[in-house]
Amino acid sequence: MKDTVKMLLMGATFVAASISAHAEDKPQAEVMTSWTSGSEAAALGVVKQEFEKRGGVWKDSSIAGFGAADAAFQNRLVAGDPPTAKQAVLGLANTDFVSQGLMNPIDDVAKAGKWADVLPKSIYDLISYNGKVYLSPTGAHGESWVFYSKDAFAKAGVGDEPKSWDEFFAALDKLKAAGIQPVAWGGQSWQESKVFNMILLTQVGIDGFLKIYVDKDKGDASTEGVKRTLDILGKLRAYVDEGAAGRNWNDATAMVITGKAGVQFMGDWAKGEFVAAGKELGKDYGCMLAPQSPGMVYVADSFSFPKIADAAAQKGQTLLAEVAMDPTVQVEFSLKKGSVPMRTDVDKSKLDICAQKGLELMSAGKIVPDQALILSPQQAGALNDFVDEFWTNPSEDSASGAEKFFAIFE
DSSP states (O other): OHHHHHHHHHHHHHHHHHHHHHHHHSOEEEEEOOOOSHHHHHHHHHHHHHHHHTTOEEEEOOOSSHHHHHHHHHHHHHTTOOOSEEEEESSGGGHHHHHTTOBOOOHHHHHHTTHHHHSOHHHHHHTEETTEEOEEEEEEEEOOEEEEEHHHHHHHTOOSOOOSHHHHHHHHHHHHHTTOEEEOOOBSHHHHHHHHHHHHHHHHHHHHHHHHHTSOOOSHHHHHHHHHHHHHHHHGGGGBOGGGBTOOHHHHHHHHHTTSEEEEEEOTTHHHHHHHTTOOBTTTEEEEESTTOSSEEEEEEEEEOBOOOOHHHHHHHHHHHHHHTOHHHHHHHHHHHTOBOSOSSSOGGGSOHHHHHHHHHHHTTOEEEOHHHHSOHHHHHHHHHHHHHHHTOTTOOHHHHHHHHHHTTO
16 A cells, blocks of 8 residues: 555656646746736737747736836846846837846847838837847837817817817816816826927927937027927916826826816827727727827837846747737737737728827828937936926926926936
8 A cells, every 4th residue: 555655656746747847848938017007908918818829838027107117127137037028118228238238139039020021110220239139019109199088078068179289278178167177187207208298299390309309409499399398288287186196197097088087198008998998989089199299209118038047938038029029919919008010011900090090100200209219218217307397396487497308418
């Protein structure tokens, strides 16, 4: 009897060891993102499902808040314990990690998938460093959108979408008179800076926007454009509720979804929240570019891949890079998150009218990059701080505010 039990235990140990060894052979990925809202989690779920379908083992390490997720990632990177992959915004923020030799290139995956042929050149250039590809793009977002409640507009007697800032403020006055909170405001510095940028684009145009952020121009035209931008931004304070400070963007979106507020300035990822709530574009809510906007501010997401010794995790990095760029995944991800696919060869018929408008603007070159793509992390952070300080200080005029803005680039 003892020999039988011994043999059974040895057999169980062998089976357990075999299962463990088999699991270690599978591609494994601990994925760190800040995608925790309903729509973001649903979009990430599209990638996870396909990753697991192809035999991968997925571990989710999402942390609410982009800043919090970035800080956690950098702490783990410094400690020598990085996750397999990290959600990353395309642009200069990744350059330091690459130059320090902390990130893995994914050239083989990019070449096999012919990414250079299916991505816009501007995007391909942003995922490449020193001739090698380091990022696997997931989707692009337009950041010049104003979402509005159809029901709130109807109750306030607002008919057509406002075409100018004067018409826009007149609509906000009607909302306020109807007892509806005019603007659902997310009182966090990164949200406020996005509103600043979408207004700036309406005041200086595409060339003027690039002149300011790329050339660091502070001539008369640029200075006057920034002043007008700050005047409009400051005027919005009168239409924001007292509870706005610190409010998350998706909580602000919920105010529009429920008709408690009329409008929200936000990137097109807000659409995902409307979709998750069962709301229909054109019936329950609408989307419009910021008044007088000649184009669209955009930002793009991707996965980055820290250097990691574990063989299963390396396989996981390769598989995740392939999955994120799969044409079907790109479309389904965008439908959930409210973004635009990065590939130019996907089926666009499933995209809504806002996403199709965004694609038209991108194809026509009527786009300007978010500051995170073209400024250093230090400058981008300083811009957020500047806008937040201006917003919370109603006594500051636009002239002194403009001086502080241009000082960011000195």
